Amino acid sequence: MIKLWYAPLTRSIRVLWLLEELGVSYELERVEFKVPSSRFFVQDTPTGKLPTIEDGGLVLCESGAIVEYLVECYGEGRLAPPRGTPERGRYLQWIHMAEGTVFPPVGILVWLSRYRTDGDEYASLQEATRARAEAGVQFVENELSSGQYLLGDDFSAADVMMGFSLVAARFMDVIDDRYPAVQAYLSRLEQRPAYREAIKIGGG
Numbered sequence: 658m659i660k661l662w663y664a665p666l667t668r669s670i671r672v673l674w675l676l677e678e679l680g681v682s683y684e685l686e687r688v689e690f691k692v693p694s695s696r697f698f699v700q701d702t703p704t705g706k707l708p709t710i711e712d713g714g715l716v717l718c719e720s721g722a723i724v725e726y727l728v729e730c731y732g733e734g735r736l737a738p739p740r741g742t743p744e745r746g747r748y749l750q751w752i753h754m755a756e757g758t759v760f761p762p763v764g765i766l767v768w769l770s771r772y773r774t775d776g777d778e779y780a781s782l783q784e785a786t787r788a789r790a791e792a793g794v795q796f797v798e799n800e801l802s803s804g805q806y807l808l809g810d811d812f813s814a815a816d817v818m819m820g821f822s823l824v825a826a827r828f829m830d831v832i833d834d835r836y837p838a839v840q841a842y843l844s845r846l847e848q849r850p851a852y853r854e855a856i857k858i859g860g861g
């Protein structure tokens with residue numbers, strides 16, 4: 658059975674949510690999140706990072722890799738467009754943009770303002786980082802005009818990846834009424850039964 662090391666308010670919600678969407682059975686190993694103010698890779702998981710999974714002896718970290726792996730192994734054609742199609746290209750763009758472009762400035766804001774005690778010394782850095790975070794959200798806003806989800810009307814694992822990044826951006830007050838499509842998209846995601854179940858189980 659898949660084992661997921663989990664702590665609330667971390668990227669491990671992506672994996673818990675996806676497992677609920679897929680209806681795959683799993684075991685949850687809850688750990689206490691250790692705030693990474695100056696030491697890293699020190700979470701109580703086999704990799705030191707959250708999320709981490711173990712599946713039949715395979716240990717994996719990196720939420721994007723875990724999401725792609727789970728969809729490949731357990732998706733049975735669900736939650737991702739067929740390989741080699743233009744839609745698959747867009748799906749991969751969003752999977753990677755969620756963690757590679759939209760989240761990083763948000764993560765810096767979290768790190769400076771919540772995890773460190775000297776964040777106030779970096780006001781100009783925070784301001785520039787906030788502008789970068791807003792640019793990422795604006796890109797999603799523009800692209801969402803043509804459908805309910807990132808790929809149009811079909812929900813996919815890319816929405817699981819982006820959902821966490823946007824919830825984190827909202828948590829840091831990056832998202833407001835300037836982004837109505839993103840706000841509507843987030844409430845659509847939060848109404849999904851699998852998301853609600855994941856939050857109920859995982860907390861936070």
Ligand SMILES: N[C@@H](CCC(=O)N[C@@H](CS)C(=O)NCC(=O)O)C(=O)O
Pocket residue numbers: 666667668669693696697698699700705706707708718719720721756
């Ligand atoms: N790109 C990685 C980032 C993983 C990551 O940094 N996770 C955080 C929790 S959300 C963590 O484990 N932080 C502790 C640390 O940096 O040591 C992913 O998508 O899984």
